[in-house]
Amino acid sequence: MVELSRLIEHVKTKSDLSEQNATPLYLRIERGIESAIMQGLVAVNDALPAERELAAALGVSRVTVRNSVRVLVDKGILVQRHGAGTFVAARVERAPNQIMGFSEDMHIRGLTTRAIWLDRSRGTPTPEECEALEIMPDSIVSRLYRLRLADEKPMCLEHAVLPESILPDPTLIDRSLYSWLQGHDRRPTRCLQTVSARLLDVSHAHLLGVPTGSACLYVERKSYLCQTGLTKAAEQREETETQIPKRSNSDRPVEFVRSFFRGDLYEYVSEINI
Structure with missing residues (x-):
């Protein structure tokens, strides 16, 4: 079970959301989510919080979160299951x-x-x-x-x-x-x-x-x-x-x-x- 508050705090810290940064925002959030997964804040086969929920908690648009998730899916870290959500992929x-x-x-x-x-x-x-x-x-x-x-x-x-x-x-x-x-x-x-x-x-x-x-x-x-x-x-x-x-x-x-x-x-x- 994902503890949303810890996950959001970790992603905010790793994504440098409060600082000026030349790296696109969606890539910074992608890096933060990946770090949270590597740290075990989201376990293998656990569902990632919904796109709308993540966007609201991080203070960014849903499009930004969607692009971050897409990068992680392309890297094989997340897997999307139609009608079920987005999950951490098993190695x-x-x-x-x-x-x-x-x-x-x-x-x-x-x-x-x-x-x-x-x-x-x-x-x-x-x-x-x-x-x-x-x-x-x-x-x-x-x-x-x-x-x-x-x-x-x-x-x-x-x-x-x-x-x-x-x-x-x-x-x-x-x-x-x-x-x-x-x-x-x-x-x-x-x-x-x-x-x-x-x-x-x-x-x-x-x-x-x-x-x-x-x-x-x-x-x-x-x-x-x-x-x-x-x-x-x-x-x-x-x-x-x-x-x-x-x-x-x-x-x-x-x-x-x-x-x-x-x-x-x-x-x-x-x-x-x-």
């Missing part, structure tokens, strides 16, 4: 010790997912993909390149590459790759994952709807399937689909993923036992 947290696909990850957080397909194709692997998947240069791989959305907000760009023996036809994947892999006894059992901070180039930033040079989390993952974890049926299918020699009692690389997550909406949380 998506991900525990790195869990192997799950994007759809599963968002579903457990109550977010609705959608994908915009940028590429579904087959081809020969790049040298980097050959090394990651431990395959020969003349092998065939399936590529899945998607813009992933959560509650209709662009969340990440995901480029997955899998050997033909694991995914023979990329058009078989409509929504969740991991659901399909699960149904065919090919879901990864472990992965090696690297997370690093990067700045988005113009093409990635455009697709994610953020300015060029915005910060992102770059996640590179190589996933493995335990050979002994394959069912007999799956092993029989693989023998007919691939000429790659099998290695007994070892994990086999089955997926190489590179993802660019919006830094303003997505974060990793790690728990370490000491």
